[in-house]
Amino acid sequence: MSGLKGKVVIAQGGGPTVVINQSLVGAVLESRKFSEVTRVWGARHGVRGIVHQSFVDLSEATTHNLERVAQTPSSALGSTRDKPDAEYCQNILNVFKKHEVRYFFYIGGNDSSDTVRIVGEYAVKEGYELRAIHIPKTVDNDLPVNDHCPGYPSAARFVAGAFRGANSDNMALQGVYIAVIMGRHAGWLTAASALARQHDDDGPHLIYLPERQFSIDRYLADIERVYQRHGRCVIAISEGVWANRDGKGKEIPLAADLMRKAGRQPEVDAHGNVQLSGGALADELAATVQGGLGIKRVRADTFGYLQRSFPGVVSDVDAREAREVGEKAAHYACGQGVSGSVVIKRAGDYAARYELADVRQIAAQTRHMPDEFINAEGNNVTDAFRAYLRPLLGDGMPSLERLWAPAVTFNGG
């Protein structure tokens, strides 16, 4: 027991996932068990709810309600895209001091971990005892130190399942099918499409990731080769692919290039990220294939927000781990009295264990796919990646069956 009496404040930041409420519920139920914890408050809409003192009292939520919320997609407390600056973080700390909040749990990605870091540092500077824990969450799977991030396995399951369906659709009607997948800086979610393949000639036949520079010429040559071989082609491409750099050497997302070309100014968020959603990239990539290769039936989808919020498409491994990182946050903060970021490590094939990392190792950094997960041509993933992802997808992925019936042959036609 940490012996430090006070309230818990828990919040959810950034994009939702289908298992982020597992982490919320794990942390709430577990921290309610500690006698040090006087009250468990949930902040509405992330850090915004803290500075506006907009809280709900989770000490009074029923266990049954919480257990059902755990199985519900998206952030039950509400989320925010606010990126707190120094003053914002100071305000957070002031609210904590005012209400004797001694435990702060923030479930989120890179930016949320940075907020935990700053608020924690301010507390130390002011001599205010605060246990601040970052609980990992991101479908992008791009947090350092972690083997993988809660939310990613379920989103990966959605993407792999979607490509199983899209591949069989493409087998039926032929032509070229392109789908654009979430993942601004890292290709983890796009790469998950590779797990759709059951037969050697199953799509996706080509996978393009933001870890490699994109070239329209190579893209067209790749598709032409696959199309000549299979009479069809299925392609997975990350929304974050880039073909050019700006004057400062920064990669320009192809989607932003295309939006500007179409006369629209891409939206930029508080973190300086250009908005990538929308169908322009997929449409343009399809039109390029029609124009460049003369293939008539070219279809393109953008999986969009379904990837992170589709109810029922959940990896049981992911749900369990998301729950456990929430529980561990309570153990570390309320039980052991320490601060940091809960991380998932891989132990064997497959088991997970949890550790507490220094939040400075996590904050505001991006973990890209390592070279050994990407093929030499930069248009596919390796067996090593498939071995990495497979156990995370969980039980009961729908397995598709092909018809096995002999062709009818005629003598002399």
Place this chain on the structure above:
Amino acid sequence: MSGLKGKVVIAQGGGPTVVINQSLVGAVLESRKFSEVTRVWGARHGVRGIVHQSFVDLSEATTHNLERVAQTPSSALGSTRDKPDAEYCQNILNVFKKHEVRYFFYIGGNDSSDTVRIVGEYAVKEGYELRAIHIPKTVDNDLPVNDHCPGYPSAARFVAGAFRGANSDNMALQGVYIAVIMGRHAGWLTAASALARQHDDDGPHLIYLPERQFSIDRYLADIERVYQRHGRCVIAISEGVWANRDGKGKEIPLAADLMRKAGRQPEVDAHGNVQLSGGALADELAATVQGGLGIKRVRADTFGYLQRSFPGVVSDVDAREAREVGEKAAHYACGQGVSGSVVIKRAGDYAARYELADVRQIAAQTRHMPDEFINAEGNNVTDAFRAYLRPLLGDGMPSLERLWAPAVTFNGG
């Protein structure tokens, strides 16, 4: 028993669904039981496989393989968008005569039923005994006489589920969310989004269907009203909405208008249908809200091909009925020696029964949503529609839970 000895040819046409293989397998397994049936052939890629004499021998498919194929999305035999003209239909009949095909089962939508009609009429004219059965299938749910069409309930389940997730995502991050749904001429699938709602303030708050003329002004006024009330707005809109008519009074899809405006010539298929897929409509509708109402966070998705091919998102009611219409085709043709289109009727709340209709009642016609299913303002559906669809979605739709915890109140702040 019909007493007519000969082969069965079965084929799948048009867009795939997640249960179209149930119909295939139902017809194959059932027709293999009739002593009149000498062989069951599957045509590869619909009618195209017939005229090219590209068949597989389904008499030699194992029951186990077939049972697993039944649970696999998309058309296992392959499909086609070919729309046979008179000569094409004559060629089909010639192939049937050459190989003593006496039973023809074609699983498909409006156009497939028309092919069944024409080939059947030619056979009568030439005095060739042929039993031709149309087996209904379409996610568009637009075949006349049927209460609903196999494939639609599962696609509707996907759309309703997707909106449950999208609505909770939108509750977390606020703003406006727009999703464009399949359905060229009829709004059935878009309307299914209404079944996502569990609470009074759940989205979709607005639903736009091709059965009503679309107006950008009314669309913006509707959104503004919802946004002022809820601080957010979720919108379902059909890919087939139209705001204008051409010189001949024909409705011009808004998506085609937008593609032309962007300098692209929309693709037109063999049936004269303008291709509506792609993200341009969603992007434009989002930009219109940002520009017209000054709302910053506006996001748009186009559900695209996932709606009809996502593995595992299947209504058990739909799977059973798709199986049974396939079985009934064999009973009618091989057992009773009659031709026509198998139709689903509703008996009670809820049970289904199957009948055989004259294929001329089905062929090349579109069943729109009736007026009693659409509200007076033309921006939502009615309770009558919800009562119609609910039993079709099947068991086990994910039910989402909201957090129930009291707000923390402060005395004097």
